Amino acid sequence: MTMSDTSAVSSSSAPPEAAMPGRSWSAWFVQTPGVLPAATFVAIILVWEASCRLFEIPSFVLPAPTRILGGFDAVSTGRWAEHVWATLRVALIGYVLSIAISLPIAIILARSEILSRAVYPILVVVQSTPVVAIAPIIIVALGSGDLPRVVITCLITFFPLVVSTTTGLMATPPELIELSRSLRAPVIREITQIRLPFAIPYIFSALKISVTLAVIGAVVAEFVAADKGLGYFIQFSTSMFQVQQAWAGLIVLVLLSLVLFQAVTAVQRIWFPWSLPTERA
Amino acid sequence: MTAAQPAIEFSDVGQVFRTASGALEALRGVDLSIGRHEFVAVLGPSGCGKSTLLRLTSGLIRPTSGVVSVFGLPVAEPRDDIGIVFQKPTLLPWANVEDNVVFPVRHKTGRVTPEDRANARIIIEKVGLAGFEARLPAELSGGMQQRVGIARALFMNPDILLMDEPFSALDALTREEMGFELLRIWEAQPKTVMFITHSISEAVLLADRVLVMSERPGHIVENLVIDLPRPRGIETSNQKAMHDYVGHLRGLLLKRAA
Ligand SMILES: Nc1ncnc2c1ncn2[C@@H]1O[C@H](COP(=O)(O)OP(=O)(O)O)[C@@H](O)[C@H]1O
Ligand SMILES: [Mg+2]
Numbered sequence: 283m284t285m286s287d288t289s290a291v292s293s294s295s296a297p298p299e300a301a302m303p304g305r306s307w308s309a310w311f312v313q314t315p316g317v318l319p320a321a322t323f324v325a326i327i328l329v330w331e332a333s334c335r336l337f338e339i340p341s342f343v344l345p346a347p348t349r350i351l352g353g354f355d356a357v358s359t360g361r362w363a364e365h366v367w368a369t370l371r372v373a374l375i376g377y378v379l380s381i382a383i384s385l386p387i388a389i390i391l392a393r394s395e396i397l398s399r400a401v402y403p404i405l406v407v408v409q410s411t412p413v414v415a416i417a418p419i420i421i422v423a424l425g426s427g428d429l430p431r432v433v434i435t436c437l438i439t440f441f442p443l444v445v446s447t448t449t450g451l452m453a454t455p456p457e458l459i460e461l462s463r464s465l466r467a468p469v470i471r472e473i474t475q476i477r478l479p480f481a482i483p484y485i486f487s488a489l490k491i492s493v494t495l496a497v498i499g500a501v502v503a504e505f506v507a508a509d510k511g512l513g514y515f516i517q518f519s520t521s522m523f524q525v526q527q528a529w530a531g532l533i534v535l536v537l538l539s540l541v542l543f544q545a546v547t548a549v550q551r552i553w554f555p556w557s558l559p560t561e562r563a
Numbered sequence: 564m565t566a567a568q569p570a571i572e573f574s575d576v577g578q579v580f581r582t583a584s585g586a587l588e589a590l591r592g593v594d595l596s597i598g599r600h601e602f603v604a605v606l607g608p609s610g611c612g613k614s615t616l617l618r619l620t621s622g623l624i625r626p627t628s629g630v631v632s633v634f635g636l637p638v639a640e641p642r643d644d645i646g647i648v649f650q651k652p653t654l655l656p657w658a659n660v661e662d663n664v665v666f667p668v669r670h671k672t673g674r675v676t677p678e679d680r681a682n683a684r685i686i687i688e689k690v691g692l693a694g695f696e697a698r699l700p701a702e703l704s705g706g707m708q709q710r711v712g713i714a715r716a717l718f719m720n721p722d723i724l725l726m727d728e729p730f731s732a733l734d735a736l737t738r739e740e741m742g743f744e745l746l747r748i749w750e751a752q753p754k755t756v757m758f759i760t761h762s763i764s765e766a767v768l769l770a771d772r773v774l775v776m777s778e779r780p781g782h783i784v785e786n787l788v789i790d791l792p793r794p795r796g797i798e799t800s801n802q803k804a805m806h807d808y809v810g811h812l813r814g815l816l817l818k819r820a821a
Contacts, residue, residue, distance in 0.1 A: 457653040464621050464641040465671045475670055479657055556657045556699060 345526040353530035357515075366534060368511035369500045372428055373542070376435025377496040381489070384440045388447035388481075389473060398448075409441040413499065417506045426507055435499030439492040446488030450481025482557040486550045493542045501535065512538070568635050570723055570755040571597040571620055576629035577780075578615050589615045591780035593629070597772075599722075600753040602746075604766035606812065607776030608820065613759045615781075617725045620757060621645050633723065646716035648726040652708040654700040654715075660687060661696040664714045683718060689748060690714045706737040713745070723755045731761055738762075742769050743796060750794060763816070767791075767808045768799060775815060785815055 311317055327347050333339065334346035341349055354362075391398040417434050424430035454477050462472045504513030512535045519527035550557060578590040589612040597603045607613050618624045619631045622641040631638045633645070654663045662669075664683040669675045687696055690710040700708055709729060716724060730738040742765055749756060760766050766773045767789055775785035789808055791799055799805055 455651070455653045457649040457651065458655075460618075460621075460623055460649075461647065461653075461667070462670060463623055464645065464647055465667055466641050467670045471670055471673065475666075476655075479655070482657075554657070556701065 342523060342525045345529055349526045350529040350533065353519075353524070353526035353528075356519075356524065356527045356530070362534070364510055365512050365515045365531070366538065368508070369497065369504065369513060369535070370538065372431040372435055372500040372503065372511070373493075373496040373538075375428065376432045376499055377439055377493060379432060380436045380439040380443060380492065380496070383436065384443035385447060387440075388444050388451060389477075391444070391448045392451035392477070405441060405444060408437065411437075413438045414502055414505075417502050421503070421507045431500060431503035431508070434503040435496050438499040438502070439495045442488045442491045442495070443485075446484045447481055450484025451477045453484065454480040482554050483559075486546070486554070486557060489546050489550075490543055493546050494539045497535065497539045497542065568599070569596040569632075570599045570601070570634060571595070571757065572630075572632040572635075573616075573619070574630050574632075576619065576626045576631055578612065578619065578624070579627045588780040590619075590626075590782065592782045595774060595783055595786075597755060597757060600755055602749060602756040602758065602769060602771045604758045604760055604770035604773045605776060606760065606763060606766050606773060606816065607781060608778050608816070609761070611776045611778050612781035613776060614727055616776075617647070617727050617757065617759060620723070621647055621725055643719065644722040646719060646721035646724050648709075648712050648716045648724065648729045650728040650731055652700070652705075652712035654708060654711055656700055659697050659699055660692060660703070660711050660714075663700065663711050664718050666715060667719050683714070686714045686717050687711075689717070689751075691744060704737075706733050706741060709733065709741065710744075713748075717748070721754065723757070724749075726756065726758045728759050728761060730765070738765070739768075745769065746793075746795060763809050763812045764800070764805075767805055767812070768795060773808075773812065775812065777819065784819070785812070787812065 311321070330344075331347050334341075334344060334349075339346075345353070357365075387401070391401060413434060416437070420433055420437075421430045424433060451473075458476050458480075459472065462476055467475075500511065501513030501516075504511040505517055508514040512531050516528045516531040516535070519525070519531060573593045573595045576590055576593040577588070580587045580589055593612075593616070605613055605616065615624070619626055620633065620638070622633075622638045622645075625631075625639070633642060655666060658666065661680065661683050664687055665675045665679050668679050684693075684696060687693060690713055692707060692710050692714070695703065695707065700711065703711070709732070713729070716726075730741050733741060746769060758766070758769060770789055773785070773787045773789060774783050775787070776782065777784045787808065791802065791804060791808075
């Protein structure tokens with residue numbers, strides 16, 4: 283801003299970059315993507331570490347970052363992999379199942395106003411039921427194993443998918459629906475060739491929300507009953523007062539969520555680049 | 564099919580929509596007749612039922628009273644020989660220009676043959692988009708997008724072209740240019756055109772005949788034959804007769820609006 287202002291005023295003198303040598307570094311700092319959040323992150327870690335040492339905070343209240351690093355060594359890499367895989371497997375199976383269920387439901391809701399009026403309140407009731415509260419009941423009903431955990435994951439992920447996909451299916455330009463009808467095309471092609479593709483941006487925004495919800499669902503299920511998984515590991519660690527270990531588990535969990543979120547974003551960027559919002563100016 | 568038989572005919576057509584706030588009478592007693600290969604423009608205040616006129620012709624809706632006929636047969640459902648161009652191009656954002664143009668056949672039959680693609684490329688060239696076949700809609704200007712919309716409507720080689728304010732989203736210069744291009748296409752391959760517009764000068768410049776509609780419930784209040792020589796071009800806009808037609812229509816629309 284100020285740079286272009288300067289050049290407009292003193293267009294005959296030296297170029298603006300040369301006139302302000304000190305600016306370029308701070309400009310780089312502020313403008314390069316990722317630098318600002320990374321710096322903020324490092325600063326938080328430093329303040330955290332310093333506070334823990336300075337105020338001698340007990341590690342069961344808040345372990346210092348260096349102690350948490352130690353927590354990673356508490357179990358072997360192989361055990362870590364088992365925990366990660368247990369959580370990831372349930373989250374992914376639940377997620378995929380949830381997508382498979384919610385797409386047809388959304389198509390039905392978008393097509394029929396009567397069915398939509400009949401089913402929607404039920405969906406809202408399901409969504410309003412706290413998953414944490416219903417998880418133990420589901421585990422008792424469905425026993426141990428992956429099934430109850432997958433069901434819990436589905437319950438938590440499918441609502442945003444249904445709502446967003448339905449909205450997307452209804453947001454198709456009416457002209458294209460008229461075009462479809464004027465061609466007397468079968469309804470199935472109206473859905474597959476017009477409505478579903480137009481819903482892609484809506485579907486992906488829900489897919490991004492749901493993939494992190496899927497991890498939450500898996501962890502909630504593990505809290506209730508499990509002998510493996512990151513949720514189980516965190517709960518087990520706290521019950522043994524190994525708080526730095528629990529923190530290590532938490533960090534792995536956060537990284538897992540981030541990776542899954544980025545994976546969904548990448549799928550959209552690679553296969554559906556047209557569906558991304560146009561570049562910010 | 565006799566030569567005298569009109570392409571589009573409305574006799575005493577009325578259209579009442581049932582809405583949440585009661586019945587809405589969009590059209591009342593519409594009588595019109597459009598000859599084969601005639602270019603007819605329809606003018607009228609917004610909300611008077613111009614788009615409804617197009618929907619009735621295309622068979623997307625059925626009149627609540629009266630009869631709409633196309634080539635002598637009452638319209639019962641959408642026909643294959645009618646192409647529609649909308650106000651907004653409404654292209655498929657994920658499909659390139661060629662795929663957008665062949666979309667009607669893909670949508671209707673589920674597959675696209677090499678001949679379809681060859682056909683599409685000819686039409687794309689005809690609307691002045693040669694070389695842009697592989698571009699996505701987002702990479703095109705508004706005028707170019709509407710050219711794709713027109714190419715898509717021409718692709719099934721319809722006898723009748725219904726156009727609902729097709730150029731109203733374009734800037735004035737592009738709009739005029741597109742009008743003349745439409746005339747060139749129409750002259751090279753005559754079709755019956757029903758062209759809805761808000762612009763009086765556009766209607767006069769393009770059409771053989773201008774129909775003026777009343778405010779709602781809409782009916783035809785003026786039927787003005789535009790006797791200007793073809794082919795028309797920039798020179799046409801400067802002719803005195805053109806100004807007389809425009810002046811007459813403007814007076815009529817202003818008087819009705821007052
Ligand atoms: N499907 C519909 N249901 C209810 N009202 C409609 C419908 N289509 C059009 N109308 C109403 O009919 C009137 C004429 O609409 P339209 O033909 O779109 O006008 P125009 O194209 O001249 O602006 C408007 O008042 C519009 O709100
Ligand atoms: Mg309209």
